[in-house]
Amino acid sequence: MTTTDITPVDFDEAIDRYDPVLGIEVHVELGTATKMFDGAPNIFAAEPNTAITPTSLGLPGSLPVVNAKAVEYAIRIGLALNCSIAETCRFARKQYFYPDLTKNFQTSQYDEPIAFDGWVDVELEDGEIVRVEIERAHMEEDAGKNTHVGGATGRIHGATHSQVDYNRAGVPLVEIVTKPIPDTKGRAPEVAAAYVRTLRDIFRALDVSEARMERGNVRADVNVSLRENPEAPLGTRTETKNVNSFRSIERTVRFEISRQAGLLDAGEKIVQETRHFHEDTGGTSSGRPKSDAEDYRYFPEPDLVPVAPSREWVEEIRAALPELPAARRRRLLGEWGFSDLEMRDVINAGALDLIEQTVTAGASAQSARKWWMGELARVAKDRDVEIEALTITPAQVAELQGLVDGKKINDKIAKQVLVKVLDGNGDPAAIVESEGLAVVSDDSVLTSAVDQAIADNPDVVAKIQGGKVQAIGALIGPIMKATRGQADAGRVREIIMEKLGVS
Amino acid sequence: MTDSTSTPDMIRRSAAAQAAALAAGETSSEELTRAHLDRIAAVDGDLNAFLHVSEEEALTTAREVDSRRGAGEELHPLAGVPIAVKDVVVTKGQPTTAGSKILEGWVPPYDATLVEKLRAAGLPILGKTNMDEFAMGSSTETSAYGPTRNPWDRDRIPGGSGGGSAAAVGAYEAPLAIGTDTGGSIRQPGAVTGTVGVKPTYGSVSRYGLIAMASSLDQAGPVTRTVEDSALLHELIAGHDLRDSTSLPGPVGPYAEAARRRDVNGLRIGVIEELEGEGFAPEVRARFTESLDQLERAGAEIVRVSCPNFEYALGAYYLIMPSEASSNLAKFDGMRFGLRVIPEDHPTAENVMKATRGAGFGDEVKRRILLGTYALSAGYYDAYYGSAQKVRTLVQRDFAAAFEKVDVLASPTAPTVAFRLGEKIDDPTAMYMNDIATIPANLAGTPGISLPSGLAEDGLPAGIQFLAPARADERLYQVGGALEALLEDSWGGPLLAKAPELAGGAAR
Secondary structure, three states, X not given: XXXXXXOOOOHHHHXXXXXXXXXXXXXXXXXXXXXXXXXXXXXXXXXXXXXXXXXXXXXXXXXXXXXXXXXXXXXXHHHHOOOEEOOOEOOEEEEOOOOOOOOOEEEEOOOOOOEEEEEEEEEOOOOOEEEEEEEEEEEEEOOOEEEEXXXXXXXXXXXXXXXXXXXXXXXXXXXXXXXXXXXXXXXXXXXXXXXXXXXXXXXXXXXXXXXXXXXXXXXXXXXXXXXXXXXXXXXXXXXXXXXXXXXXXXXXXXXXXXXXXXXXXXXXXXXXXXXXXXXXXXXXXXXXXXXXXXXXXXXXXXXXOOEOOOHHHXXXXXXXXXXXXXXXXXXXXXXXXXXXXXXXXXXXXXXHXXXXXXXXXXXXXXXXXXXXXXXXXXXXXXXXXXXXXXXXXXXXXXXXXXXXXXOOOOHHHHHHXXXXXXXXXXXXXXXXXXXXXXXXXXXXXXXXXXXXXXXXXXXXXXHHHOOOHHHHHHHHHHHHHHOOOOEOHHHHHHHHHHHHOOO | OOOHHHHHHHOOOOHHHHHHHHHXXXXXXXXXXXXXXXXXXXXXXXXXXXXXXXXXXXXXXXXXXXXXXXXXXXXXXXXXXXXXXXXXXXXXXXXXXXXXXXXXXXXXXXXXHHHHHHHHXXXXXXXXXXXXXXXXXXXXXXXXXXXXXXXXXXXXXXXXXXXHHHHXXXXXXXXXXXXXXXOOOOHHHHHHHOOEEXXXXXXXXXXXXXXXXXXXXXXXXXXXXXXXXXXXXXXXXXXXXXXXXXXXXXXXXXXXXXXXXXXXXXXXXXEXXXXXXXXXXXXXXXXXXXXXXXXXXOOOEEEEEOOHHHHHHHHHHHHHHHHHHHHHHHHOOOOOOOOXXXXXXXXXXXXXXXXXXXXXXXXXXXXXXXXXXHHOOOOOOHHHHHHHHHHHHHHHHHHHXXXXXXXXXXXXXXXXXXXXXXXXXXXXXXXXXXXOOOHHHHHHXXXXXXXXXXXXXXXXXXXXXXXXXXXXXXXXXXXXXXXXXXXXXXXXXXXXXXXXXXXXXXXO
């Protein structure tokens, strides 16, 4: 029997029988102006092989020089993850032959990372906090990109030839490695995704990377192992490489737990190997066997001198760190007065920034939340787009709410204006103005409408005058209809009461 | 208009004298460059010192310098004096092979920093000089393009790896040349060709654009016929370079002034006990001792010092150098530049790499890649690379201790005079012994100079080496310049004047 014949176990059953342990390596591409070791521009999507220098092409005679900005960014990341920052550290050469690697070694950090021994708190959807221990964060360079031509779906299998674009070769990376993450049980898939999302948010807050998953700015290698119980030694792990979305990370963990449980149930051994995740099937497949015997012949990079960030510099960087996402959430929770549940909903909906910007533009926190979590969330769902992709700005939302607060329009008209803004018809105030949607509060207009309603509904008038004041709604309805909803309902009510001499 | 019949004599002058003649209007750079190109055409068929001659480019540069001089522009002192560049240094628009088949036909798209400096100063580049493949050798016999021959005896090796630069300068094909020295590749060829070579302090000259053999050991430097010329060239090519992290900041020189000082009164010279006895040829030792006697008579103090760990330097070198080389040479894979061999059967990228490296590298290169790959392998790293780095530290400490007692150290540059072509090519260990005296300076990053000490066995030149503390290159020029003057007085002229006339190279 081969391992591929093994049927995966249902996830919940797998969790009943085994204890999963995670380990996650996250690579983030730094948003520096130039590459890690040379002056070539660090840009996305340039013409192939144009963002290069002799050094990023690895031409004979070329030499690397460390990008000081990249070191600063790495220190920022280390500090944000509560790491110690090395007083001195070196680069090393990790040697293997591959066409996307211009020198046939990757300049990386091996036994001397710039940052080590940290932690980060990860908040799950229900508010539970999981603390993830960080082993290290180190600097390295990215490789070029191979494109395989002639085979199916760009894979090397069946390809007739390959092309290499070295624009990405030498782009600065920081790799963040966790210690084993235990005790996640059935929440392992969620923890893995939430951890990477937490890092993504931190990278953005630190302004060290655009951190766009879909561009591969952030890539995760997901290690999963199972053991009999939380006291047992760690099981053999697999490493699923380059998982590029939060959902894929969840699915990878879920699949690997089920797959490995199936193998273990059948008495098979887990093979230590790298695996690849497949978006279409949601499964993983075997890459190459990876054993600790794999020999990269690391040795200290003789072309570079050690990086020795002074303590003063590290403290300067620490002092200049921006507010991190978790602290910001705590602060906003206090300022806005949301309930914990409201706040989590906002975060999970990805609306925190939008609401904060709407509040900054002048709206109250509750009204901002009402718009983004209500009408706009509904529109986003209808249109199947992310909420931040809606074609309305926080400033426009605040302007709309200002019109409501100023009684220029009512809630019903406001929703119509919102749709018009989303459809690209301009700013709310301009739309209200140009389409004549403002509330009608001109007494002469309203008085004639009231007179008409009174004349049309003598029975209702009688009821009101007989003491049933609540019947007044039966008069207001036709008036609103006559004014296409733009009448100021409060004023209409006052005029009716005056006319009929009731109070 | 100058007398063109005087130009053939002009090429035998020092670079400083040629520069003076240019400044005085006695000749033009174009005439001078043409005279050297003629000399190359006449004698290099025999010597094979040049892999590539860039006649048009050199003459264009020469004419530019002449017109700038004519316009009264202020020029670099060496402006218009032609130079040859070892083929391990990349030159934009001129082929650069490092003596290897794997780079045959490659034309670099950029200049090494030191080449930029040569161009900026207006030195016409005559061409690229032959060398052991990737600078791996002590005889220039491992060049994929045939050996260079020693101008003193064409059956002999010119030393290596920079045999081409040393032979070119020794045969008056160029007044100046660039060499590189990883374990002695400037100094040992200097010794066996009767020329002068300097390995500067590690970091003095930018390595940007030097095709690396061993990054922590490689250093470019001058190859000339006089100590002053080396000093002038060193001043030109040295200086901090932001493109080389290991480049030294700080001032350069004054080297030429030191070379002209001719004063060793009170200078303490240490004779390295471990580098003068066994293994050194009797006449090589005799010329060394006589040189020291001259210096002593001129007021220097000669003392004996021990550097006990130099004994292990060769062994450590032959672990560190191949380790770094195995890594530095990984990029030669047929993917991006140079030779590409496509095997008929299953031409995957990996197989193309294998076939290219198999066909493109010579035996000595393969030997060192294997050695280095082995030394860096898991389980062997500590025993080999790790231990070698410890020896390196001990060698540095030996130097530090010695330089507390003396200003400079001295030894014969190479154990013997030039050996015969083919004599040691099949015996790597014997070949490696050539560098026994030169390697410690590379391990420690300290500077060294070799200059002629006289004629030794078989009437062939021998060299004396001086070593100074890191960044004290000036001392080398001081002691070298002084000794050169003393010896030339005793010989009645430069040692090279005693070299036999080359076929086709006689005065015309």
